[in-house]
Every structure is written in structure tokens, then in C-alpha cells.
Amino acid sequence: MKGTSVAVRPGRGGLAVRFLFILYIALLIVIPLLALISCGLRGGILQVWAAITAPVALQALTLTLWSAGAISLINAIMGTATAWVLVRYRFPGRSLLSALVDLPFAIPTLVTGIMLVILLGPQSLTGQWLAGQGITVTFAPPSILLALLFISFPFVVRAVEPVLLEQDPGEEEAARTLGAGSLATFLWVLLPPLAPAILSGTIQSFARALGEFGSIVIVSGNIPYRTLTAPVYLFGEVESGRSDIAAAVSIVLLVIALGLNLAARGIRQTKHA
């Protein structure tokens, strides 16, 4: 049962815990990111501009953004469909499906990359068959999309599921007694309350895809101007000792990720208003 209020007046011990916690966050999260930002901005805003407009960097950023956008769109549709099936349908294997949804959160992304190379690489049966059809997946852009689809699959499902569970079945029945067909009921009655959850899940999967490194570094071949994504580009710069350029490009990614994160938070918090 819920108390009247969740808040309490902390005692001396509580204040000590609060102090430790804030200190930990400052040391672990705030200061490192400040170091990153300050290094990125050391040469001024013009250097950031120069860093991201360098042809290789720009290509990497563009590839990252469009592939993240494409997979987010697919996630929005397939994630909603999966949540729908999980909540509304009863069939053998449903709990297995539900467990599988979390698989990408458990499997290391590097392992994801290896699995995709084994499945679709030039040495595999599927890879040879695809090559016979004139399709190369690994070390080509499609492999990036597949890897991103794998690692970001759970976000929309897990965002939509609780909202679907909460929905009042009466609303759907009311729509039916008022003369709405299946499509009208779905579009006008069922979808609008789900929209914030779908949007927030989609944004999260987009943000997650922007930063993905482990699986892509394995599957994509990291060919500049073709399959080099922004995180892999950053890694290359760091390895070559050009931390300042990496930090400058990082700022752009950081700003996008922070903005999206705040947007998703905002949507989650206002959806019950």
C-alpha cells in the first residue's frame, strides 16, 4: 500500500549517504564528461566545426544518423507489434518470447557482432547464398542496420508493454459500440494513448544506436566513406593519438544524445497528465 508521501526527512545517516552519493556522481560521471567537453572545446567552436566537417568525420556522422533513424523506425513498428502480441495474445511459447525480448540487453554487443559475422559473413552458407544473389551484408551498410536492430530491439517493446497493460478495455469496446471498425478503433482509440510510449522508446533506441560500437566494429569492416560509423571513427582517432579531434566530434554526439535523453524523459513524465 502507498504511503501518503514518499518523501522523508533524512537523519544524520541519510545526509551522509546523500553526500557520498553526490560525491560519487560528481567523480564518476560529471568530472569525466566535463573533461571531455573542455578538451573538445579547447580549440574553440571553430575547431569543433572543422573536426565534424572533415570529410571522413562528416561521412561517419551522416551514416550513423541515418542508420540510427532507419532502425528506430523499424523498431517503432516491430516493437509495438511485439508488445501488442505479448500483452493481448495467449499462445504456447509466449513467456519464451517475453524472455527473448531482453536478450539484447544481456548479450555483449561484441558477441552480437561475432554472431552476425558467423551467420552472414562470406564464409557462412547464408553469406555465400546471399553473395550468389548479389547481396553483401557483412562489411557493408546492411550489417550495420542488422547489428543496430539487434541491440536496440527491447526499447520500444518495454516502453509500450506497461501502457498497453494499463489501457482500459472499455475504451476499445466503447469505440466498437459507437460504430468504429477495427482500423478506426486502432488509429483513433488505441494508438493515441500509446504514442508517447512508442515515441519515447523510439528515441531511446535512436540514442542507443548512435553510440553503438562493439557490434559494429566487428561486422561493418570500418571502411572509411562507406561503413565507418561515428563511434568507430572516434575510436580510430583516439588510437592514433588525436584525442582532441575525437573529443571535438564527441561533443556533437554528446549534445544529440543528451537532447534525446531529456526529450524521452519529458515524454515519459508528461504522458499521464
Next chain:
Amino acid sequence: MRNYSTIRTFTVGQWLLLALVLFYVGALLVLPVVALVVRALAGGIQPLLDTFHNVNALHGLQLSISLAVIALVANGILGVGGALVLVRHRFFGRRFLDALIDLPFAVSPVMTGLAFLLLFGRDGWFEPLLGEWKVTFAFPGLVIATLFVTFPFTLREVGYVLEELGTLEEEAAVTLGASPFRVFWLVTLPNIRYGLGYGIILTVARALGEFGAVLVLGGAISGKTATTTTFIYNAIEERQEAAAFSMALVLAVASILLLAGLEWLKYQRSKEL
């Protein structure tokens, strides 16, 4: 409010949707895992056994397990403390602090590694303080990177439960004469145990699987700072496929076991509700 009456007999359209979702999840999530298992065991069990005699592989495994244990203890304790502070205390800057918690989810692992490199590496902010003590390309660096990427899990999972819980039971315990310590130990902790369990499992999974940040900050030096994931990466680079696939299989099995543990906890919890 009534729950949805769930669908057990399907129309053609519903069959198609179910088939689509099962096909998608099967092809995207299950098939790659199967491919890894088949490929890793294609040469029998021997390559797997050989890998366990590989000194570097074993060292990587030990390293990963130590990092996971450190992360689960440190972020377990600070996660519970932090969740209590964030949910229960009211203080200036609480919402800002709350927004900071998710940053590790939003930042690419490569950027995490870079940020700490800029702090502890050559010409870094903290370099003068370190003296002979080495952080980058050494064990402490791996610890810091792991703590950063696993920080939000326990805190968030425990936080959700605390918000649901309210303070009623704790108030009851206080009126019955319990000291703050006993209230926490006898009332709060048992109530948050599932949240804590989810958080710990996700923390361990992420710690075992972290790649980008430990690669950048640790340098993947064989037998020294190479964790399981970076060992696999090195093996791939050196075209030692048997070793790479074997260790990838070990990681995949470990993460599937963790996932099974997570599902078991969810099942236990649903039985109690």
C-alpha cells in the same frame, strides 16, 4: 478496471501479426545465437577445451569476473543508497541529479573511455595527483570504466520499486520502536529485493559484456588488461577464430544464464503479486 480479455483463438489477420512477430524475433535474435553455437562447436568440444588452457583467455575471464564483482558490490551499495536519496529526499538540485543518472546510458562507450583517458592519461587533469600510480592501461582504469557503464542499473531498478512502495510500512516499523538500521534491514531491504536482484543481474551482464570503454581505457594488453571481450577482439584481429568463437560462446552462455535468472526473478515476483 477490468483487464483485457486475452485473445486465444485468432483471426487470419491476428495469425499473420503473430507469425510476423515470431519470424522477426526468430530471425533477428534467435538465429544469430544458434549460428554462434553451431559454429563454435563445429570442430567438436576440443577448441573450447583448448581455449580454457589458453593463459590469456583464462586471465581475461578472471579479470572480467573480478570487474563484475567489484561493480555489483560498489554499484549495488551506492545504487540502493542513491535510490533512497533520490526517491525519498527532497533537496535543491534533485531533479538535475536524477537526470545525470542516465548519462552512462546515453554516452557511447568509446566516449566514456576517451573521457577517462583525458582525466588520467598523459597531460590529463588528474595526472599530477597520480604519481607512480597508473590508471590508464592498468587495472584501475578497467574498474573505473566498468563502474561508469554499470552505474544506473541497480539505482533505477530499486528506484522504481521504492516509488511504488511508499513509506507506510516503514512508518509502521518506526511506531513499533525499530531503529533506522533495523527498519532498513527488516522492512525496506526485503521489499526492494526483486528490484535489487534485477539491478544486480543487469550490472553483472553489462560488466561482463563491456567492450568499448575497457578497450579504449585498458588497451587490451594480452595477459594484462585484456578482459574477455577485448581478448575476443584481439583474437579476431589475429585471425584466431577458434579462440574468439569459443570465448564468445562462453560469454553468450553466461548472458543467457543471467537472462534466465532475470526471468526467474520476474516469475517469482509475479507469483507474489
Next chain:
Amino acid sequence: MGIRVSHLTKHFGSFLAVDDVSLEIPSGDLVAFLGPSGGGKSTILRIIAGLETADSGSVFFDEENADHLHARARGVGFVFQHYALFRHMTVMQNIAFGLRVRGANHTQQTARVQELLALMGLRGLEERYPSQLSGGQRQRVALARALAPEPKVLLLDEPFGAVDAKVREDLRHWLRRLHDEVHLTSIFVTHDQEEAFSVADRVIIINKGRVEQAGSPEEILDQPTTEFVARFIGEANVYQATVQNGIAHVGALPVSAPGITDGTQATLVIRLYDLKFWRDDNGMATVVRTMTLGDRIKVEATIDGAGTIFSQFPRRSSLLKGIEPGVRIHIEVTMARAYPSG
């Protein structure tokens, strides 16, 4: 439009929710389905609306079989127990929904919505969302929404269950007035007797998936045909006794039990207001206590050789003179129902 339901049966798993129910509701009537929770009232209503499918049996609208009709094609207005308003739509959009899905143009929608807003006393709330309305307002929006497409039948599932007592009272009068103006065939489900009797033309008592009795409020109150109805409607004293010469003896209290075979057991149901007593030192019972229930007084007494009996009187009734705990009284039963014990 008249409604006829014939031999409806519905199982939920192994639970028999509706057991061979047949009933008829003439066009223009306002009927209440009354009975305990879980008795199958709502299920029958939902089958009529097409929201549930019966295992067997049929629903007829004006003698036309409606079994094959989808809920959206039945032309039924349905008011849900917890309103089921579309949370993401304004009052205006909620009410206009049925017109919108039928392809009515904007002008038609606005005209009809304005008409209903006036009828329901909801003017000025057009742009509010359901979460910004009181319980009574939500209920009226739900009604307006159901009425907007001009249904031929109005079905209300526990329509006033979720609002507080005072608002419920207002809504009842209001529903009755609405019906008197529009004369739409209406069925409402309730477990509240007062609600059923004060609003409906006819009351159908439903228990364990079966129709126990159908009739006017007066018929049901005065001539309960089954023991269940007699016990369920109003408060009553219930006794088991053997009948001799048409009289059952409840301890020292004789009660006439016409129509029961001599020498058999009968169940006797005595309404609280169907007995009189007065102070009598040679009486057959002792007063235990008196309870004040607002404008009425309830008296508890013990019959010699039997159990407790309750009765109820208006607060200033002359019958209460001298009645206090411990005094002996004589009891006279003015009306009792007797049913053979089964």
C-alpha cells in the same frame, strides 16, 4: 425498438455465467437488471450489445435476429461501468466520436454535440479532458457519447456505480427524466435495489445466471415468487418451521403459511415492516435493543424458543411507546411469505 432474448447460455471456462435466459423488453421501456454481483446481469447486457458472444441462444431486435451483427453494426448505445471515456480526447471529441466514424461532416458533428451538451448540462466543458471532470460529469459525457449517434437501444452497465451517493441520487432522477423525454428502449444493470425500483418501469431480478422474476417494482416487492427474491429484496427475517393446520410456529410466534402442506418444513420470510408489536408482560418475546437509523428505529427482540427478530418503524411511531431493552412484547405478523423448504 423492442428487444427479445431467447435461451441465452454463456460459459466462462467452466463457470456458467448465463443459464438459459429468455426475456422480452417492449419498445420504449426502461428496464433494470437487478441482482447480486457476479450473477450474470452484465454478461447478458454485453451479449445484447454484441460485446460477448453467447454459447447458444439468440438476440432479436424488433423480431430481427441480431446474432450475426458485429457490435459496431447493432445501433446500440452502451454506457460503461467506469465510463471508458477516451482519455486522450476532449469532451467534444468524445461525444462526436460515433458521428465521426460514421463519416458525418464537421457541421453535423458540431450541431449534434451542441444539442447533447445542452441536454446533459455540460455546456462550457467542451474542451476539457476526462481527467479534468468530476465523476458525475464524466458519467454524463459517457451518456452523451452513447446517445450521439441516435442509437435504437440504450444499455447502461452499472451506470452510477462509480460516483458518490449524492451525485448518484441526482443522476437517477436525471436518467428517469431523460427517458421520459426521449422514450428510448433502455436497460440498466444495477445491484442497488433502491436504484432499480426508483428508476425503472420494470425490474428483472437475475441470480446465478437465471431470471428469478420479472415485473413492476410493486409486483416484485409485494409478490415475490421465489424465496431468493423474497430474501434479496428489502430486509427480512427468515425462519425454518414445520407447518400444522396452515400455521407455522416460530418458537412461541405463530405465523400463517397458506399453501404449504401440513407436516412439512417451510421457509418463512417476514419483512421488517410487516409486523407489529406492543408491550405485554405476557407476550412471547423480549426486547434486546433499539437502534436509531436516521428517520427510522430498528428494534431487535428475542422470540421465546426461537431466535432473533428485527423490525423497523418510523421514528415517531406510536407502536414504539414503552419499548425499551428488557421489556416483554407481543408480536403480530401482518404479512409473511412461506415457501416449501427445498
